[in-house]
Amino acid sequence: MATLTALVQKVDSPAEISSTADRLHQAVVEEEVSPDQVIGVFEAWARSLDDRELDDLPGIPFLRMWLRRGTLEPIIGRELGCNALHGGWTEYGRARCKAFPVGIVGHWPAGNVEIQPILSMTCALLGGNAALVRVPHGQVDLTQQLMEKLVESDAGELLTRRIFMAAFDHDRHDLQEAMARAVDGAMIWGGEDAVLQIRALPFPHWARLAVFGPRISAAAMDAGAWTDPDESPSWCRRIARDVWQFDQQACSSPQVLFLERRNGDSIADFLKVLQRAFESENEAHPRRTISAALTSVICHARASWLLNDPAHQAVFPMEPDWTLLVGCGSDLPQPVQGRTLTVLEVDNLLDALSKFDGNVQTLGLGIADREKERKLASLAGNRGVDRIVKLGQMHVFAPPWDGVDLIRPMVRMVRHVCSTG
Amino acid sequence: MTAMQQQFEHQIESLLDLPPYTQPPEEKQSLLLEILKEELDYAYKRHAGYGNYIQQWPVDYQSAIHIADLPFLPVRILKADPPMSLVGPDQVKKTLRSSATTSQLPSQVVLDAPTARRMTKGVVNILRDFIGPARRAYLIVDTPDFRGAGSVLGARGAAIQGLQPFANETTCCLRLNGESDLELDHEKLREFAKDRANTELLVYGFTFILWNYLVQPLLAEGICLNLPGARILHSGGWKRLQEQAVEKTVFNEQLARVFGCSPDRITDFYGMVESVGVIFPDCSEGNKHGPVFGEVIVRDPLTLEPVAAGEYGIVQVCSVLPTSFPGHLLLTEDMAQVIAYDGCACGRRGISFRFAGRVPKAELRGCGNVQIKRSKVN
Numbered sequence: 001m002a003t004l005t006a007l008v009q010k011v012d013s014p015a016e017i018s019s020t021a022d023r024l025h026q027a028v029v030e031e032e033v034s035p036d037q038v039i040g041v042f043e044a045w046a047r048s049l050d051d052r053e054l055d056d057l058p059g060i061p062f063l064r065m066w067l068r069r070g071t072l073e074p075i076i077g078r079e080l081g082c083n084a085l086h087g088g089w090t091e092y093g094r095a096r097c098k099a100f101p102v103g104i105v106g107h108w109p110a111g112n113v114e115i116q117p118i119l120s121m122t123c124a125l126l127g128g129n130a131a132l133v134r135v136p137h138g139q140v141d142l143t144q145q146l147m148e149k150l151v152e153s154d155a156g157e158l159l160t161r162r163i164f165m166a167a168f169d170h171d172r173h174d175l176q177e178a179m180a181r182a183v184d185g186a187m188i189w190g191g192e193d194a195v196l197q198i199r200a201l202p203f204p205h206w207a208r209l210a211v212f213g214p215r216i217s218a219a220a221m222d223a224g225a226w227t228d229p230d231e232s233p234s235w236c237r238r239i240a241r242d243v244w245q246f247d248q249q250a251c252s253s254p255q256v257l258f259l260e261r262r263n264g265d266s267i268a269d270f271l272k273v274l275q276r277a278f279e280s281e282n283e284a285h286p287r288r289t290i291s292a293a294l295t296s297v298i299c300h301a302r303a304s305w306l307l308n309d310p311a312h313q314a315v316f317p318m319e320p321d322w323t324l325l326v327g328c329g330s331d332l333p334q335p336v337q338g339r340t341l342t343v344l345e346v347d348n349l350l351d352a353l354s355k356f357d358g359n360v361q362t363l364g365l366g367i368a369d370r371e372k373e374r375k376l377a378s379l380a381g382n383r384g385v386d387r388i389v390k391l392g393q394m395h396v397f398a399p400p401w402d403g404v405d406l407i408r409p410m411v412r413m414v415r416h417v418c419s420t421g
Numbered sequence: 422m423t424a425m426q427q428q429f430e431h432q433i434e435s436l437l438d439l440p441p442y443t444q445p446p447e448e449k450q451s452l453l454l455e456i457l458k459e460e461l462d463y464a465y466k467r468h469a470g471y472g473n474y475i476q477q478w479p480v481d482y483q484s485a486i487h488i489a490d491l492p493f494l495p496v497r498i499l500k501a502d503p504p505m506s507l508v509g510p511d512q513v514k515k516t517l518r519s520s521a522t523t524s525q526l527p528s529q530v531v532l533d534a535p536t537a538r539r540m541t542k543g544v545v546n547i548l549r550d551f552i553g554p555a556r557r558a559y560l561i562v563d564t565p566d567f568r569g570a571g572s573v574l575g576a577r578g579a580a581i582q583g584l585q586p587f588a589n590e591t592t593c594c595l596r597l598n599g600e601s602d603l604e605l606d607h608e609k610l611r612e613f614a615k616d617r618a619n620t621e622l623l624v625y626g627f628t629f630i631l632w633n634y635l636v637q638p639l640l641a642e643g644i645c646l647n648l649p650g651a652r653i654l655h656s657g658g659w660k661r662l663q664e665q666a667v668e669k670t671v672f673n674e675q676l677a678r679v680f681g682c683s684p685d686r687i688t689d690f691y692g693m694v695e696s697v698g699v700i701f702p703d704c705s706e707g708n709k710h711g712p713v714f715g716e717v718i719v720r721d722p723l724t725l726e727p728v729a730a731g732e733y734g735i736v737q738v739c740s741v742l743p744t745s746f747p748g749h750l751l752l753t754e755d756m757a758q759v760i761a762y763d764g765c766a767c768g769r770r771g772i773s774f775r776f777a778g779r780v781p782k783a784e785l786r787g788c789g790n791v792q793i794k795r796s797k798v799n
Contacts, residue, residue, distance in 0.1 A: 289723065295722040300495040303494055303498050310472070310473040314477050315477075316479065
């Protein structure tokens with residue numbers, strides 16, 4: 001019964017996981033599915049998500065866009081080869097190659113991005129795999145809602161029979177171990193502690209692990225961009241959007257904005273525009289809940305920023321809704337999250353970027369000077385940044401992500417050289 | 422002392438002379454608001470960083486019409502070393518240090534002579550309302566060296582000393598053994614209990630110390646001290662007892678059993694080193710109240726607005742007593758439920774509330790929880 005396996009289920013014993021894994025394994029070996037077939041179901045799923053009542057759920061517009069054929073087909077072609085879409089072989093001289101699934105892919109999503117269990121799962125399904133997903137406690141309800149829509153869209157159970165969404169407490173080590181033993185590949189997302197713990201689980205020796213560990217992201221603008229009165233409102237709206245999405249908890253969320261100084265130009269006007277953009281974004285997407293811990297962190301960040309240096313400025317409402325911490329300097333500040341953006345004036349953006357290291361995942365840019373942008377991109381890449389995008393697109397989920405492909409790591413490229421050739 | 426200091430010194434003194442829980446809430450709010458504004462004005466000029474914070478607060482403190490609108494400081498800010506001070510080093514008489522059980526760094530607050538004096542008066546004023554003004558024999562469930570060294574006093578020491586004005590003689594009934602662990606000094610305890618079956622007594626200990634080093638050993642030995650006149654106060658929080666799965670009712674019953682007194686003679690009070698002179702004992706209804714020289718605001722984490730009665734939020738403690746450090750308006754890391762904004766059945770006016778544990782440890786979530794490890798490289 002598809003509906004029994006595809007919806008989120010509470011799991012309480014290792015035996016449940018191993019028997020489920022047997023079923024998933026059967027599903028993979030019994031029937032090959034091509035990326036084209038998978039995308040067909042995804043498109044129907046995306047249409048079912050085009051529902052006003054779902055619009056307020058976090059990440060839904062983004063998920064709809066990700067599931068489109070127009071988004072996924074080019075990714076399949078680039079990662080798996082030009083004939084891979086229909087499950088065909090691609091000729092390479094006397095040899096031919098084809099992507100086969102690794103088998104069952106286990107997914108350990110992070111607790112910070114609501115739709116991550118779904119996104120991670122889609123990557124494995126596109127490679128023809130089955131997906132065994134551990135759904136973090138806080139994401140069960142949303143995942144359940146989304147999976148109900150998938151079940152409706154997949155009448156033939158092409159995908160739903162290949163999916164098992166398991167809900168169990170993260171400190172159930174026996175269940176984590178059972179899950180690790182059952183999979184042929186794993187996509188692991190999260191903070192340092194989580195990633196280290198999961199990587200240490202007893203995976204089979206052949207299992208392929210794709211690890212998307214902890215990162216932060218930054219934004220930068222040159223003076224040509226932030227001083228342009230016609231363009232700055234649009235840039236600020238883009239920055240606000242990047243901060244708001246995923247509540248600034250994703251690795252692609254900007255925590256700091258570097259503004260390159262230009263003699264005679266004050267950032268005061270730009271800050272007013274940025275403040276208005278934050279106010280508008282907050283009006284459009286107000287928080288519905290917040291943990292007391294995050295409120296506490298936000299209040300502390302505001303106070304310590306202003307107390308530590310009388311030259312520091314800050315703009316924030318009485319509520320913990322958003323915060324701009326303003327100062328000078330080229331060092332990356334400690335991330336605060338909670339829609340708290342540190343805005344730092346710097347003499348030269350190259351100074352700030354030269355201090356980046358592998359911790360920075362995404363650099364969002366608003367640069368008027370094209371030549372400068374090329375230099376900045378080269379320097380950022382050299383200093384460990386994996387994604388360099390326009391402001392407003394910092395979260396666009398497109399491979400390579402963290403410098404690696406999203407589908408290819410969970411397929412085997414099988415090479416066939418014809419014996420009679 | 423400046424004219425400004427003299428003015429609010431006088432105002433604070435007059436509040437300290439009032440009965441602590443009889444003011445109608447609106448009157449109390451307006452009295453406190455005016456003094457707090459003056460204290461902010463004073464602090465603003467004495468600490469550049471604090472001045473910057475006050476200046477950039479979204480509401481101008483001088484035109485604020487509610488205490489809740491004034492710029493509050495998260496209490497963790499007081500974990501600074503050196504401590505934040507509004508007075509010169511020559512005026513610092515004592516430094517209080519928190520126990521720092523849930524974090525690595527202790528809070529430190531500096532006291533000048535006026536603040537230290539007000540602290541004592543504040544505690545006396547509050548406790549008199551609960552245990553009466555009489556001096557009595559005082560059993561300290563701690564070691565005699567609770568005062569620590571030099572001018573630095575820990576949270577336990579501060580609480581023990583705060584009760585001295587109610588004592589005419591003191592006995593400490595714990596000692597350190599050869600391994601520097603606390604243990605019960607049976608001889609001292611027996612001596613203290615001798616011939617006091619019909620006497621009013623005062624007993625104080627940190628909650629977990631009372632349980633681990635007095636209640637547990639005496640229960641194990643089947644000893645009852647037969648002190649029905651004991652008035653037992655304890656503070657320090659429940660975290661360690663929760664770890665041992667000890668409920669408050671069980672604690673009270675067992676504690677009363679070893680003293681041979683009624684459980685209603687036991688009073689749990691909440692106090693923070695950072696909120697000098699303002700403590701919150703449980704009333705007969707099990708609620709806590711703010712005294713006339715202090716206030717409690719319970720803030721909704723989503724809006725930071727004061728919550729409605731019945732709701733939970735983050736506790737802010739307000740006090741007019743400290744002038745040597747910026748401890749007037751402190752957002753704590755504790756949660757509480759507001760029971761009512763007035764009309765507690767115990768007769769005390771103003772807000773009644775109950776603590777509901779700590780704000781969970783604040784940590785960055787998910788993939789953004791990276792530490793900046795290498796960004797200091799030049």
